[in-house]
Amino acid sequence: MPDARLESRLGGLPGRSSATETGTKWAAISAFWREYPHLMRKRALDALEAMSSARPLREDAPARAGESLGSARAHDSLLADLTDAQREAVITTEGPLLILAAAGSGKTRVITRRIAYLLAQGVPAWQILALTFTNKAAGEMRQRVEQLLGEDGGDAGAPRGLTISTFHALCARLLRRFAPLMEGRPGWSLRADYSIYDSDDQQSLMKRVISEAGLQTSNWPPRTILAGVSAAKNRLQGPSDFAEMAKQSGDFFARTTARLYESYEKALRQANAVDFDDLMLLTVRLLRDSEEARRQVQERWRYLMIDEYQDTNHAQFVLSTLLSVGAVAPDGRTLPPNICVVGDPDQSIYGWRGADISNILEFEAQYPGTKVIALGQNFRSTAPILAAAGALIRHNKRRKHKDLFTKRPGGAKPHVILCADEHHEADVVLGWLKGLIAAPSEGEPPPTWKDMAVFYRNNFLSRVVEDALRRAGIPYIVARGTAFYQREEVKDALAYLRLIANPADEVSLRRIINKPARKIGNSTIARIENFAAAERITLLEAMRQVERAPGLTTAAGSAVRRFLSLIDAWTGGGSFLGQGVPESLADLVGRVLAESGLEAHYKRTSEISPGDEEGSDKYANLRELVSSARDFEEEYDAAADPAQERVGADAAPPPLLAMLRAYLESVSLVADADTIDPAAGAVTLMTLHAAKGLEFGAVAIVGLEEGLLPGQRAMEAQDGVEEERRLCFVGITRAMRHLLITSAARRTSRGLIERTIPSRFLDELPKEQIEVVDRSEEFGEAHDELEASGWGRSAADRRPARRASNGSASSGGSTAARSTGKAPAEAPFPVGAKVRHPQFGVGTVASFQGRGVNLRAVIEFRDVGTKTLVLQYARLQQVE
DNA sequence: TTGCGATCCCTTTTT
DNA sequence: GGGATCGCAA
Numbered sequence: 001m002p003d004a005r006l007e008s009r010l011g012g013l014p015g016r017s018s019a020t021e022t023g024t025k026w027a028a029i030s031a032f033w034r035e036y037p038h039l040m041r042k043r044a045l046d047a048l049e050a051m052s053s054a055r056p057l058r059e060d061a062p063a064r065a066g067e068s069l070g071s072a073r074a075h076d077s078l079l080a081d082l083t084d085a086q087r088e089a090v091i092t093t094e095g096p097l098l099i100l101a102a103a104g105s106g107k108t109r110v111i112t113r114r115i116a117y118l119l120a121q122g123v124p125a126w127q128i129l130a131l132t133f134t135n136k137a138a139g140e141m142r143q144r145v146e147q148l149l150g151e152d153g154g155d156a157g158a159p160r161g162l163t164i165s166t167f168h169a170l171c172a173r174l175l176r177r178f179a180p181l182m183e184g185r186p187g188w189s190l191r192a193d194y195s196i197y198d199s200d201d202q203q204s205l206m207k208r209v210i211s212e213a214g215l216q217t218s219n220w221p222p223r224t225i226l227a228g229v230s231a232a233k234n235r236l237q238g239p240s241d242f243a244e245m246a247k248q249s250g251d252f253f254a255r256t257t258a259r260l261y262e263s264y265e266k267a268l269r270q271a272n273a274v275d276f277d278d279l280m281l282l283t284v285r286l287l288r289d290s291e292e293a294r295r296q297v298q299e300r301w302r303y304l305m306i307d308e309y310q311d312t313n314h315a316q317f318v319l320s321t322l323l324s325v326g327a328v329a330p331d332g333r334t335l336p337p338n339i340c341v342v343g344d345p346d347q348s349i350y351g352w353r354g355a356d357i358s359n360i361l362e363f364e365a366q367y368p369g370t371k372v373i374a375l376g377q378n379f380r381s382t383a384p385i386l387a388a389a390g391a392l393i394r395h396n397k398r399r400k401h402k403d404l405f406t407k408r409p410g411g412a413k414p415h416v417i418l419c420a421d422e423h424h425e426a427d428v429v430l431g432w433l434k435g436l437i438a439a440p441s442e443g444e445p446p447p448t449w450k451d452m453a454v455f456y457r458n459n460f461l462s463r464v465v466e467d468a469l470r471r472a473g474i475p476y477i478v479a480r481g482t483a484f485y486q487r488e489e490v491k492d493a494l495a496y497l498r499l500i501a502n503p504a505d506e507v508s509l510r511r512i513i514n515k516p517a518r519k520i521g522n523s524t525i526a527r528i529e530n531f532a533a534a535e536r537i538t539l540l541e542a543m544r545q546v547e548r549a550p551g552l553t554t555a556a557g558s559a560v561r562r563f564l565s566l567i568d569a570w571t572g573g574g575s576f577l578g579q580g581v582p583e584s585l586a587d588l589v590g591r592v593l594a595e596s597g598l599e600a601h602y603k604r605t606s607e608i609s610p611g612d613e614e615g616s617d618k619y620a621n622l623r624e625l626v627s628s629a630r631d632f633e634e635e636y637d638a639a640a641d642p643a644q645e646r647v648g649a650d651a652a653p654p655p656l657l658a659m660l661r662a663y664l665e666s667v668s669l670v671a672d673a674d675t676i677d678p679a680a681g682a683v684t685l686m687t688l689h690a691a692k693g694l695e696f697g698a699v700a701i702v703g704l705e706e707g708l709l710p711g712q713r714a715m716e717a718q719d720g721v722e723e724e725r726r727l728c729f730v731g732i733t734r735a736m737r738h739l740l741i742t743s744a745a746r747r748t749s750r751g752l753i754e755r756t757i758p759s760r761f762l763d764e765l766p767k768e769q770i771e772v773v774d775r776s777e778e779f780g781e782a783h784d785e786l787e788a789s790g791w792g793r794s795a796a797d798r799r800p801a802r803r804a805s806n807g808s809a810s811s812g813g814s815t816a817a818r819s820t821g822k823a824p825a826e827a828p829f830p831v832g833a834k835v836r837h838p839q840f841g842v843g844t845v846a847s848f849q850g851r852g853v854n855l856r857a858v859i860e861f862r863d864v865g866t867k868t869l870v871l872q873y874a875r876l877q878q879v880e
Numbered sequence: 881t882t883g884c885g886a887t888c889c890c891t892t893t894t895t
Numbered sequence: 896g897g898g899a900t901c902g903c904a905a
Contacts, residue, residue: 199894463896
């Protein structure tokens, strides 16, 4: 420990954040404790006292910080190459611990060492629970722990019983295991064979719910409703709580959402399915309501660690309180829980998804006696890059101030290049990447493609960059949208499997009932549906009684029966026993693919359009699914399957069915981010969100423009810009040695060329630490010509005055999103004008909103009421 | 019932 | 520019 400099221990309580938010948070917490007094721990005073005695209160507790240092050789190697602060974080094993781990401060290293240290202290592996947000993070953590243990000459390989899992996977397991305990409770209808719906499934379900409620999906977009539902679930609000809230606010939209939430929930339960948010919400309910489940969970896990704590939402916060109950000391006192959270408020970028940054800002207040350790030394980036990141993030108001620092001198200045348009921008990025390869800096390892990444705010920005890279023959991978298990053909196959595992799963049934086409068309389905509704039976059950359904032709009836016999052949009529039933999972998957006709269907479509790479991939993907099932089968350990440890009275499911359920669960919880593979020999393209937790030698961030970064919607939300700034900060701090930031003066969006305003974040970078080059005039002529040739409107119409392009004014200027009583200059007609819409008829223009291509008119139609229309699309005609 | 083409509407970020 | 939906023809 050569460096005596202490960077740890931010003393005292965090600066007060907004008083109201703190207030509601506390109200929620105290209401929670009031409701569940049996969970009540000895509160602040007791806890503080216990902490201040600063020695183990339990016989078997590991020694506290410092006392046993150096006593065991294993510890030396675990602690050797750590800073003082890092070491402190590793050896503080007891009580609540908050580790503020700045970007690049060796967070993962600390967590994995801490787990290894706990094990070395003799803590049984099964008492340790580490939670992450992605499978990838969990996998890496496990791997690195195994590595550490291997090096130490201990038993190599995974310590049995150590739980490192994502929140979602943990909840899925707990629900599957403990669902039988909840059977028969009012309002609980989930069985252990439930399906997990991803966002596609959610949407198709919500679509149906909306139309069954007699509403138009055009007026009530499923996405928007689902966002409201998701937010409610993240706050642990059920349909009735939400309805109550909506009633009080008197908001029509909220009231309708509440109604749809209730029906959606009913439909989910009918399908014996849960969505992602339910996993958390229902687990909280389970642990609150079932004493038995709670006892088992709390007796097992004694050391809880949570990674990326700044991204937890309210449900996850409550879940963590339920999982982390302090042990009882020999003298009968309750000890503070051993909960260790790691995070960085400056990297909180999931507020829009319900992440509650106050969970980390107020951790100390929530857990009295918390020890706080700040890791501020950065081991990743060069000084100029850190300076840029630090200068940017200092513009955030709501923030615990802390500066990143590095001990390594030198490094190239980050480049900022202003480009003419997005094609120019892509060329600039391309040239920069090539330049790094061609002329590597001295004293650095020569960079390769895999050390480089391009980040952007929105997925659609990747296209132009992709095109440029492809043309230049540079290998690249896009970490994007469609993970393997989300692809159309794979989801089709999984839908068959899910139907087998959970016959109530209507979303899956509807997906594949006529795919590939087997003459069960919409009218047939509608008739069966009516029959099912009348008889109050599931869709599948209605199909089984198809001869009783009215109005069906014999041809339709036999098509339905053929479908059913297909399913029954795979499952042995549901028993999974007897002749002809597949013996292995891979066997089952293979037969489903072949006999359903899916395989032939996709093989055929790939032969029809052989030029289509996507098409021919689909068949290969289906084959790939079979081998994924085989892999799963080999690794599957029935004894370790939580669903196999029966806690209720039910008989165990047939082994194949149990394995199938476990398989489906595992594939449902795979996310896009998990597929990112920095080891591939290619430039990585990804969103800024996906970049969190990664690092690259060289990073380019494109599209630094108002409306893009910060994004339009974020700018309208409260504290939205601060989150966007953090997002930008995350991007910058991924870069180890080289950083390029670009913006384009013009950008084509929705087929229209638009002038842009450089992002305010560019102004916030430290001028003397970066190199700015303005190349936005290059190629200007060519594009002006193009621009002038296109559209019916005059050039002036399409050019909203560019506000102080370089400027100081960018912060104060009012963005024109608000509705105005006056018509903007580019509006084709004045307020009060009479217009005709092809569909809505005649109306009067009340006001305008937005500008440029987003210029919208609020029009009071004579017949259909008030509508807000985007002028560019509305095809309005002025009438005299 | 199926499949294709015209047409409408729109663009965050993801477990 | 593109994805989803709808209507129409076979």
